[in-house]
Amino acid sequence: MAAECSFDIVSEYDEQELVNAIDQARREVQTRFDLKDTKTEITQTKDTIVINTESTLTLKGVRDILESKAVRRGLSLKIFKPGKEEDAASGRVRQVIELQQGIAQDLAKSITKTIRDKYPKVKPQIQGEAIRVSAKSRDELQAVIALLKEKDLPVPLQFINYRS
Incomplete structure (x- = not known):
């Protein structure tokens, strides 16, 4: 597995x-x-x-x-x-x-909903002012990053702690 x-x-x-x-x-x-x-x-x-x-x-x-x-x-x-x-x-x-620093709770909920709708196998979790995204496939994670980069969100996003 x-x-x-x-x-x-x-x-x-x-x-x-x-x-x-x-x-x-x-x-x-x-x-x-x-x-x-x-x-x-x-x-x-x-x-x-x-x-x-x-x-x-x-x-x-x-x-x-x-x-x-x-x-x-x-x-x-x-x-x-x-x-x-x-x-x-x-x-x-x-x-x-x-x-502005950190992701507000309502924006975090909207981001996780967007991720769940588009990629059902990916699991986003809100952790304070950050969102942890996990999946079995690296390709799905990279697709999530591409999806969020396309969106015009009110805060700048960074993608850190990439673990495989």
């Missing part, structure tokens, strides 16, 4: 790459001619990024810079969940961008 093969589906991002992208964005904002005198601040906490700047127009420019730096460092734009623009002190504008 063949052994079970399995892998985990997770939604994570490399925190060090995010720190590097934010640092590069700060440096570019300080040196770029149109943004130099705006006194723009980009601060990061564990699960948010806060941009505080002069106007809505400069906020859009700073977000574009941040997103381009993140993409260059291999981060998906799906990890950013921008909040509303809000007024800050002294007529400035602030925006809080939430960082």
Whole structure:
């Protein structure tokens, strides 16, 4: 009898790459001619990024810079969940961008249902913020990975811990 093969589906991002992208964005904002005198601040906490700047127009420019730096460092734009623009002190504008990590319970249920409908022999299991997928055939597991890569899900997925 063949052994079970399995892998985990997770939604994570490399925190060090995010720190590097934010640092590069700060440096570019300080040196770029149109943004130099705006006194723009980009601060990061564990699960948010806060941009505080002069106007809505400069906020859009700073977000574009941040997103381009993140993409260059291999981060998906799906990890950013921008909040509303809000007024800050002294007529400035602030925006809080939430960082998404992990697969929400309702999304995990929808992913497992999709897998079960398409591949009945594959067994997906929700384990916290990850999904363990196991089957007897490696080909079925690779087909599941291909299926999920085709879908446009609201979070970036990584496939880790492939065991055969």
